Every structure is written in structure tokens, then in C-alpha cells.
Amino acid sequence: MSRRSLVSLALIVAAAAGLLAASLAVGNRPLLGLDLKGGVEVVLVPADDPDRPVAITEGDLDIAVEIIRDRIDGLGVAEPDVTRQGNRVVVQLPGISDQQRAIDIVGQTAELRFRPVCSLLDPEADPPPTQELPTPELDNRGLAPCPTGIDVTALPTTSSADDLLDRFVVLPHRDRLERYLLGPSSLTGAGLSSADSRFTNEYVVEFNLKGGDEGADKFDEIAAACNPPSDFCRTAQIAIVVDGTVESAPVVNEARFGGSGIISGNFSEQEAEDLALVLRYGALPIEFQDPTDPQSDSTSRAVSATIGGDSLRAGVIAGIVGLALVFLYMVVMYRLLGVVAMLSLGVSATLLWVIVAWLGETQDLALTLAGVTGLIVAIGVSLDSNVVYFEHLKEDVATGRMLRSSLEQSFAAAFRTIFRANFASLIAAVILYWLSAGSVRGFALMLGLASVLDLVATYFFLRPCAQLMARSPGLMAHPHRLGLPTREEAMPAGVEAS
């Protein structure tokens, strides 16, 4: 028993230390948020689009802000700051020193198009491209019958300059395994209202179209042309095209959708999410000027932290002072047990650091001042597990149980309580993470981490510590060192425990 406790203790300490060392060795650092460290901002200015029938409204810009925010913060933990300032959209990202990367993340406002698929072609034109596509004869729906009498195998891929709405085009699939001959279409991302990935029996993408001629009716026109397949859409597929690439080309299973539909196709979770993202992202209502173009008004610049260094220092000092006070209190209250509690805290805090640093590196998890203080509080609260146990122990000793057996048996009872309470926190975290967005999601992640780590540290550190202490004759003879009353004090003379 004693050896097993030692092994368990050594394992958890080694794991925490090893992970910390590994984390430091590969240079993982927590990503500090915009408020603490600043970052990069990309200013997007709407492009002058002479074809645009109505002027850009604040509403359009606000929708663009929502879409960009969603796109950047898919995981909900990066804490970007996306706002509309006048008629510009200002996107601030934490911690990125490379401005080009910021621009890539914010992305270009490619237009999304839905096109009927005429035929599937080989990935490479063979023999060398010789033929040209005819100009389509558009009907009143904006569709045209697929070209006949040409050798589709010898068609070149359409250049981006010729990739126009009212032309036939040949575009490659995202995975480059196929090319498609696509008909003209008048439905763009502007007709979409929302898209989301969902899990029913498999991962699917659900999308909603705007009502009327703007979206739903147009989609139904194309759907009717594809189901059953007609001359307008020989393959019965609709291609979703962004930036000259076919993202997906699902088969149309119905002639009428009435404003919403589901795209399925053995997607993995990631694939479904990416496709939903493309649908949403392509649905930007405005085209912005390219920030990489020096001629444009859109720019990218470095920005400083919004909170001064004095606040950050104050926060750190406050945290250290606070924890020192907690340490003092625990030691006065529980003596050696208090020290054990603080060591247990050290283990979970180390693991937390490693995870936060790793998520900062891989998932852009940003630590804001609020996040840091929240963590300090979480640490204070996680001491509760220890307090619950110590109090249980005290109670058992006070009722005349042997200290040695109490140390282990109280743990079992206390751990049940701790587990149930932490499990409720974990449920809260999972639900909030699953269903919410933005900073709330970031909070949920932290809550979940704190709950799990609390259980880990309690079970793998506190428990073996308790077992080891129960083996120490010195401690058993001097319960005061554990902040516990002696047997004589607990059980006054005259009342004998059974």
C-alpha cells in the first residue's frame, strides 16, 4: 500500500514536472490577450462597387462584423475584438506579430456562388486544352442549358478573370481530384442567411436561405432544374463555389427546399464545420478592399495593450499576495495538511499552465486580465476539495476513530462529495462550451479544465499523500501537526468510543 502510494505520488509529480519541462522546451507560452499584450489589427474598408444597387448600410457592416467575428473565433477562446468604427471594420487579434498571418486569418471576402453542375471532368485537361466554352443563352431564371457538341475532356480550367457569374466555367474541386463544368447562376452567398454544422446520425451542414426572390426562390429554381436532372443541370449536382474552387458539389435530392436544406456526405466533424464556415463566410454582404494591396485603404498595423503595464503588474502582485495569504491561512488552520493542500494546488496549477500554454499555441486561446483573475479564483476555490477532506477527517477523529484509518477512509467519503460537486461544474462547462460563443465559451473551457484538474490533483496527489501520512508513526503520535485534536482532546475522559 505504502509503495503504491509512493508510486502514484511520484507519477503525478513526474508527469506535472515532465509536461512543464516539455512545454517550456518546445517554447509553449500562454498567449496573452489584447488587453495585456496587444497584437495586430486589420482595418477593412468597403470596396467601391459600382454595380452595387444600394449604398452600404450600417446593418450590412454589422452583419459583416458578426460573420468575421464568428470566422475568427470558431473555438471561442481567441478573444478577438471586432468592431465597426464608422464605415470601417476593425479586427484586432491578440499576440500575432506577423501581420500577414493576421490578414490571412481575417481573410478575403470571396463571393460564394451556387452553380448547377453540367459534367464532371478529369483533374487535368488532356489532350492540351484547345476548345473554348460557348457564351450561355440565359433564360429568365438566369440559367442556361449545358453546352452540347464540344469535347468536355479538352476544356481548360477557367482563369479567375473569366470566372463570371453569367458564364460557363470549369473549376477544380478543393481536393483537386476532379474538375467540374458548371453552368451560370444568379444565386450568391448574399442569398444565404445562416449555415451550421450539426450532428444527427452523421455530421451534416444545415443552411437557411433568405426568403423570396433573394434566396429561397432562386435556390428552388436551380433545385428544380437539377431534380430531376435536366439539360440545365445534367449531373443533378449543385456546386458551392468560393474563389474559383468548388468546395462541395452535393446531389440535389428534392425539387423544392422552401428556404432551408441539409448537405450530407460522410463528413467528419471538421469537414462539416469547415463547409458551414465557407457558407457563412462566403455570405459576407460587403466586399472589402484588400489589406495586402498597398493602394487600398484597408491596412494592418500592430496595436499596443489596452491595459497599462501598471495594471498587469498590479494583477500579478495581487495574485501572489492573495495566494500567499491563502497559504498562510491553510497552514495555520491545518498545519502539515495545509502544506499538502498547497502542494496539491501546485500540481494542478502546473498542469493548468501546461494546458493553457498548449491551447494558446495551437488554438489561439488568449488569456485576458479577466481570464487570469478568474484562474486565480478557480485556484482558491479548488482548495475546497482539500478543506472538505480535512474537515471530514477532523469529524471522524472527533468521534473517536483512529487517525490512521480515518486518513484513508475519510478520503473515500470526502472524494464522493467532491466528485459530485465537480461533476456538476463539469456538466455546466460542457453545456456552455457546446452551445455558446465568444468569451462565454472561453469561460466554459476554463471552468471545465479547473474542475477536471481539481479531481486529478485530489485523487492522484492528495490521496497518496494521506496514505503516506497514515504510515508515519511520528505524525500519528502528534495529530497536532495535522491540525487535528489528539484522541484525549477529541474524546473527553469518561466517554469511551465503542
Place this chain on the structure above:
Amino acid sequence: MSRLQRLLRNQTRVDFPELWKTTLKVSAALILISVVAMLVRGVNLGIEFEGGTVWEASAPDVSTADVRDALRDVGQADAKIQFVGGDVLRVRAELDATDASSVAEVSLALATLTGQSLDDISFNSISASWGDEITDKAIRALIVFFIVVAIYITLTLEWRMAVAALVAVAHDIVITVGIYALFQFEVTPATVIAFLTIMGYSLYDTLVVFDKNRDYQRRSALVGRATYTRIMNSALNTVLLRSVNTTITSVLPVLSMLVIGTLVLGAVTLAEFAVALLIGLLVGTYSSLFVAAPAAAWLKERQPEFAEQRERLEARAQSRGTTVHDVEDVAVGPPSPQAAPPAPGATRRPPPTGTVIPPRPRKRKRR
């Protein structure tokens, strides 16, 4: 034994049911004040929720502290100050861009600070950075969360406990938000996160108390001899120190943040966040003992078996000319021998040793 000693040994004799009479009134009053404050004054939403005005000026030789001082003079101490591209100063404040005089005041302050003319200071409206979508989703998530947690507590404990725990959580949130409305503290995303932290903490704390209570209801020597409420009272007395200690260890870092954050000028975010957390943590512990517990006791006493038990005990007490309390006080008493003469008529069980929890049977005495 002094009170403190008794507390340290988990042998307090706080009469919770008696306290509940007062605390429930206090809670009701606090909730009333909170609701009125929310209705009358509303919450003061920050720039992240409502948008505001943004100023920009070229300011190569100005420090954040200078700007902060200049802004404090025009009542915008909590504005966000940032330098863009190194030398462009950007100030964002929760000020309606159409409020021309206030906007001009800030512009003037910035012009004076940077030594430029008013024309060199540009300003513009800025939208909220916390989208409505985030709020909508968060509310939906909270509703689902409440339902699932209610189911979880019903499964692990029982539905009465679920109701009581959620009442306590709602109580805490209402009071914390109410205090924000009353004092018009600015609600920032950080505050929202603080509210959520409080919610999680309150629930956790209540569950610990309930779990201890259940444990107690099972193994207490009082089972069958006291009402549910009296047994719960004993259980609460044994978890009191744990509640006090946990509150102290959670509050100490927050308190230190509040003090240091307030002392250091400019750490407004820190101070406000700390206030929200401090109030929430205190209310969270309070509600476990003084809202969730009485709510659970009230519901349990209406459960037929406990209602019957109460009637039976009252009838017996009446026939003996004692009150129900007399019986319990003996049983709940501290383990001092002179204070615990076995109560007459309570001989069905081995005479009480003066402690509430009898030792669990041990297989053999080891030594």
C-alpha cells in the same frame, strides 16, 4: 469552550432554523431591492455591449499614463487606451457619438495633450464588440444548463434538492446583478464572466452542503428521533467550518485583487471584476446555508414520511410535556460528559455518547 474553539472542532450549536427566519427576510429584501434597481436604473452596459465613440490622434511622445490622466479630468477614466502602429493614439469610450458636447470635450482634452489643433483629432462611432449573437447563444446555453443540472441533481440526490439548489443559484445571480444595477457599476464582458463564475461556485458550494446533509441524514443517531429540519441543522453545523474556510480561501485572492487594484490607479477593470467576484462568492456561500438549505428543508418536511415523523415527534413531546427542541438539544450537544445525560425515553438505541455521528462499526480493534 469558546465559540471559536467550537467552530474549529465542528461543534458549533448554531440554530439554523431560527436564523433562517431572519435571513429569509434579508434575502427577500435584497432580491426586492435588486429587482427594483434593475427595473428602475437598469444595468450600466459597457462599450463592449453598447458601442461608443473612438478618437484617433497622432501622438508619438505621449504615454498611456498621460492619456489616462487627461481623460480622468473629463470623466472618462475607464476609457480604453491603445497605440496603433506605434504612434497613433486611439481612445475608445462609452460615449454616444451624437453627444456632441461630451465628444468635443474629450477631443479638446486629447488636442491639448498632444499639442495639436482640434482638427487633427478624428472621432467616429464604434459598434459593440460583444455581438448579440453571443448573448443569444449564452442565454440558450444557460437554459439548457439549468435543465440538465436539475436532472443531474435529481438523479444523484433528488428533485427537491435540485429545486432548492437552482433557487439558490438564481438568488445569487439576481442579487449580484442587482448590486451592479444599484451602484451602476459598468458591466463588461469580464463582469459577465464573473457572474458565470459565481453561478458555478454557488452551485458547487450548494452541492457540497447537500451532499454532506444527505450523508448525515443517513448515519445520524437522530434518525427517527428528530425532524428532518433538526437533523439538517446538525449537518449544517458540521459543515459550517468548511464553508467558512472555503470562503476565506476563495475570497483572500479576490480581496487582495480589490485592494491592490484600487490602490493602483488605472486598474479599473481589475477592481470592478474583483467587486463582482467578491460579492458573488460571499452571496454564494451564504445562499448554500441560508437559501438552498431552508428551501430543501421546507420541501422535505412536506414529504409524507417526514411530515408524519414530525407529527409523531410533536405528539410524543406533548405527552411528555417537553418540546421537540428539548429532545434534540440533548442529542446535538457537544461531547462534554456533563451536558449529555441520556434523554429518558430514548433508550431504543445505545445511549448517546454525546456526539452526533456514531462511529461506523469496525471489524476489529487494531493496534
